[in-house]
Amino acid sequence: MTASPKRIVLAARPHGEPKPSDFRLEDYAMPELGEGQVLLRTIWLSLDPYMRGRMNDAASYSAPVAIDAVMEGGTVCEVMASNSDAVAKGDLVLAHSGWQTYSVVDGNILRKIDPSLGPISTGIGILGMPGMTAYTGLLDIGQPKAGETVVVAAASGAVGSAVGQIAMIKGARAVGIAGGKEKCDYVKNELGFSDCLDHRDPDFAAKLKAACPDGIDVYFENVGGEVFEAVFPLLNFFARIPVCGLIASYSDTADTTPKWAGKMMRTILTKRLTFRGFIVSDFAGRRGDFLRDMSVWVKEGKVKYKEFVTEGLDSAPEAFMGLLKGKNFGKQLVRVGPDKV
Numbered sequence: 312m313t314a315s316p317k318r319i320v321l322a323a324r325p326h327g328e329p330k331p332s333d334f335r336l337e338d339y340a341m342p343e344l345g346e347g348q349v350l351l352r353t354i355w356l357s358l359d360p361y362m363r364g365r366m367n368d369a370a371s372y373s374a375p376v377a378i379d380a381v382m383e384g385g386t387v388c389e390v391m392a393s394n395s396d397a398v399a400k401g402d403l404v405l406a407h408s409g410w411q412t413y414s415v416v417d418g419n420i421l422r423k424i425d426p427s428l429g430p431i432s433t434g435i436g437i438l439g440m441p442g443m444t445a446y447t448g449l450l451d452i453g454q455p456k457a458g459e460t461v462v463v464a465a466a467s468g469a470v471g472s473a474v475g476q477i478a479m480i481k482g483a484r485a486v487g488i489a490g491g492k493e494k495c496d497y498v499k500n501e502l503g504f505s506d507c508l509d510h511r512d513p514d515f516a517a518k519l520k521a522a523c524p525d526g527i528d529v530y531f532e533n534v535g536g537e538v539f540e541a542v543f544p545l546l547n548f549f550a551r552i553p554v555c556g557l558i559a560s561y562s563d564t565a566d567t568t569p570k571w572a573g574k575m576m577r578t579i580l581t582k583r584l585t586f587r588g589f590i591v592s593d594f595a596g597r598r599g600d601f602l603r604d605m606s607v608w609v610k611e612g613k614v615k616y617k618e619f620v621t622e623g624l625d626s627a628p629e630a631f632m633g634l635l636k637g638k639n640f641g642k643q644l645v646r647v648g649p650d651k652v
């Protein structure tokens with residue numbers, strides 16, 4: 312019925328940065344459909360920074376991927392066969408079926424995609440998990456007010472680009488941080504942020520200070536590390552810091568982890584800062600609000616998005632390693648299969 316299915320499994324746990332030998336591409340036999348199950352063909356695979364954490368055998372908010380198991384990931388899929396009342400053959404669905412061309416999953420955990428909202432790839436981008444992360448983290452935790460300064464790093468990326476644009480919709484001033492001139496120009500000129508600073512510039516900290524003359528009221532934390540060290544002294548009293556991600560340290564080992572948490576905690580106390588870590592699933596109840604607002608903002612051009620696509624499942628390991636180093640320019644997607652076969 313179909314070409315031989317392919318998948319990418321976790322071959323070894325990385326120490327530090329992941330490398331190609333930590334992944335393995337393999338063929339596998341198509342499993343039989345059981346009661347209530349569906350066969351999915353993967354069209355789009357989302358690559359996301361959280362996957363780095365899943366490669367470690369360490370306690371986190373989610374279980375690690377086992378050695379020799381399929382790398383996990385959000386997908387846009389076509390239903391090829393269904394033994395479920397929930398979805399029918401031909402439906403397009405959001406799944407979490409991982410780095411593989413075909414999968415068999417329970418039909419009742421799938422979410423149908425509404426193609427009238429936008430291109431189907433946006434279901435794992437601006438109208439999906441990254442967009443919702445920006446929306447809920449900024450609005451529910453950051454709570455930006457008109458005239459305030461909102462700073463976000465990884466500002467050309469899937470989450471950061473949406474954070475700054477939502478901040479502007481709410482009347483705040485958005486300042487971005489990104490890696491390199493091309494990304495900074497995009498953030499300023501196309502997305503309309505007031506400013507964008509290159510975190511690799513030797514004068515980055517001074518330039519960030521100059522770009523935030525009234526200090527920082529909301530810092531949406533995507534990165535941590537040296538970027539956070541530059542942001543930290545600029546935080547205003549009662550600043551809000553949604554702690555979304557710390558990509559700068561995802562591949563840290565015991566030797567490279569900075570040891571200044573004690574000093575930082577003292578400032579959190581004295582400035583009464585609100586730091587709140589969150590995982591997007593904490594705000595599952597806001598999905599309806601998010602889709603209502605974001606789909607309108609995207610249609611009206613108030614929120615723009617950029618996709619960074621690599622072709623074919625076998626491109627996923629290199630694309631993922633690049634994502635951790637800023638090689639992506641926009642939401643990192645893998646085109647696993649055509650929209651229709």
Ligand code: NDP
Nearest residue numbers: 360465468469470489490533555556557558559590591637
């Ligand atoms: P992006 O599309 O922004 O891609 C990651 C970007 O991170 C890179 O392009 C790079 O951009 C930047 N980066 C990598 N290393 C560094 C570094 N050392 N210093 C500064 N910037 C760096 O990814 P997402 O938008 O998908 O994710 C952004 C963050 O949000 C991540 O930390 C992720 O883990 C987190 N997240 C958290 C969720 C939650 O539920 N809490 C859900 C989704 C995402 P540049 O070239 O500009 O430096």
